[in-house]
Amino acid sequence: MSMEPTLRPPANEGLIAALANALGDRFSRARAVCEQHGRDESYHPTIPPDGVAFARSTEDVAAIVALCAQHRVPVIPFGTGTSLEGGVAALAGGISIDLAGMNRVLRVSADDLDVTVQAGVTRKQLNTHLRDTGLFFPIDPGADASLGGMAATRASGTNAVRYGTMRDNVLGLTAVLADGSIVRTGTRARKSAAGYDLTRLLVGSEGTLGVITELTLRLHGIPEAMSSAVCAFPTVADAVNAVIATIQVGVPVARIEFLDDVQIDAVNRFSKLDYAVAPTLFFEFHGTEASVAEQAEMAGMIAGEHGASDFRWATLAEDRNRLWQARHDAYYAALALRPGARGLPTDVCVPISRLADCIVETKADVAESRLLAPMVGHVGDGNFHLVFVLDLDDAEEVARAETLHERLVRRALAMGGTCTGEHGIGYGKKHLLEAECGPAIDVMRTIKRALDPHGILNPGKVV
């Protein structure tokens, strides 16, 4: 959690003039604009860029990056600013490229179940656009993030257990490289053995290897039938063991989410619900009517064997939507428990056989620490989140949270897991990435140096 030194070169007047000239009022150095582009939704401090360039097209981005490259000034891509590891912080100054204006859906093919979008399209905007096609895009981080940002951080969400993550759902990309050149990766084919997988290299690279400007994404047919359920368990271990059994027996759940008692209490308050304040699972099943009924029966049976009670079913779309909106608002619900507080959110992912141990040990740590830290997880993948809800002015409290955070991640690594399932590295987890990777971190650094020799692409992040 150590802070990077923030070496701020003096603003480069030649570059500033060139950007202003090229972009007119789509380039801003206003303090409020710069500050807004230097912070995300986490506890990391605001580190504003020297200016913000609002792009409308891939060619805009290419021109901006080319100018910055010429002046050796950093560029930091910005989508919706909903990252959680300081990904948008201008650690070494430079120009933020705001892609929110690149919000056009360029092409939908219902026959091929794919779509091409500009990077600033958000996940909700895309699904609204798809409304009449019978198709949907399943990846759903809590925030209504931009699809470019979601690709850059290899985001996932509640549906990943069934539909995969951004890694699995990006068919190809357009990106601007460190010299301002434009490349396209991948094709519209479903699979390929043609050369290095540049698409997967850029997905998860957090703007450090290129600026993603367009994406071709897989879509999925809206299932004939969907059904959701919520149920409470006597203990955390019971809930998690029910998940493990459900996955191991092969029930193809679309969603299986864990919320601990603290988080359920937060959700009840924030979303005006009245779930039992206990370790809880949210399920969703997708398929034909018959298959959904069969899945629900199997999962219900397993949950029952682990002591589940207070089963509530939601088959109507509006009830399901309310349930999942509450789940997506979990982070904001956690923050609302303590007005004025900021979140130190973290996530790890472990092999599912270790999930109960990892969660139980972490809950014990939290209990002992007297910190406020709700837990929520995409547990079908072995992925869970802890949000420390902190008073940032209380250095001792922050330090206690950081110690626990470090213990949690190192526990996950020792169990064969990863330091982040879906939040990314940013600069908050760089030392933990090193701990996870061993010598492979040098391979990442070699790639970074080769593709961005002057280090202008989102410097200080990931590697």
Add this chain to the structure above:
Amino acid sequence: MSMEPTLRPPANEGLIAALANALGDRFSRARAVCEQHGRDESYHPTIPPDGVAFARSTEDVAAIVALCAQHRVPVIPFGTGTSLEGGVAALAGGISIDLAGMNRVLRVSADDLDVTVQAGVTRKQLNTHLRDTGLFFPIDPGADASLGGMAATRASGTNAVRYGTMRDNVLGLTAVLADGSIVRTGTRARKSAAGYDLTRLLVGSEGTLGVITELTLRLHGIPEAMSSAVCAFPTVADAVNAVIATIQVGVPVARIEFLDDVQIDAVNRFSKLDYAVAPTLFFEFHGTEASVAEQAEMAGMIAGEHGASDFRWATLAEDRNRLWQARHDAYYAALALRPGARGLPTDVCVPISRLADCIVETKADVAESRLLAPMVGHVGDGNFHLVFVLDLDDAEEVARAETLHERLVRRALAMGGTCTGEHGIGYGKKHLLEAECGPAIDVMRTIKRALDPHGILNPGKVV
């Protein structure tokens, strides 16, 4: 299809002595051994290495690569020699590293549905090993290839439409880099947002970025019920349109394979079967009893609407196995149509909406050419194969096949597809990769130069 110049440096006596000293009788320069390691299953000519080193461990491979790096001599990884684009040819001489002796299954976790294997374990060996666990590994290229080779070529096969390709089923790797150092990529977590996706970079890199020595793979539960069917169609277009409709409507088929009349005739002869000699689909459905019945009914209805007849069902394991072994032997069956002939196999993959056009136009080309070229395809993915069965002594015939091949690939690219769905690039398709990638090929070359500055890893392949 142009040949690379085969620059053969004189064998390096210092290196030869060092390898002989390090490996004893696990290093061979026997002509027959070198020739066997310089050819694959395609029509590409044998280009033997200067010696073959038989590895038993990752440390062996690291020692061999370190010695070769010191002497700037190429290393070419060798699994089962079943590649199809000349991947094992020693274009610039050097040392073949035979990994077949690295054939241990190191760890199986039934709870986590994963396994760690040495790179020389073959797909059939793995599934035999898993026999009593209730799990299986689904990726099945025609040959009983090594899992390291399958990862290196990003292989897939008949189950990819349901279970994905090697891209989706490799959780992590151990690889030896160009300097002989050992890296581990990935973890046992199901998903991760931690840093660059080195696993996906190495999968499909065909030994040009590192030598894969161990793999952690996803496993899948053997479904409660399975059912297969074969049916014939009046025309190629009818068969392909039935596939497209089945995929678009969302039937979660496990396998959906197309064989044209020429290929069915070959399969009948080779595997002593008596299918109608007509455009044919092989289906397989996996799930619960109820779900399999439902899938079979939907697919059967769609097939019927497209004129399917002569439906034959196989629910017994031995009948299904016979069916799929016949399908896996399709390449060998094609070659057997013309004794003494060699195969020029190729594969492309297109968006599924273009599949019927691509196949029908290609069949028309083949008919006009009077070449023998059975067609077979993993059509659920939009992927199909054509095998030109050639007399390599007839230069005019070979040239005609190469012209048609080129037309096929360029047609697929124009349709938004890829020059290879699963065979890889080797050196046979390098110019087609360039045509597919545009400027992105330079990114691949930059990565290659950064990770293998002296160009010793399988030189002349991919980029």
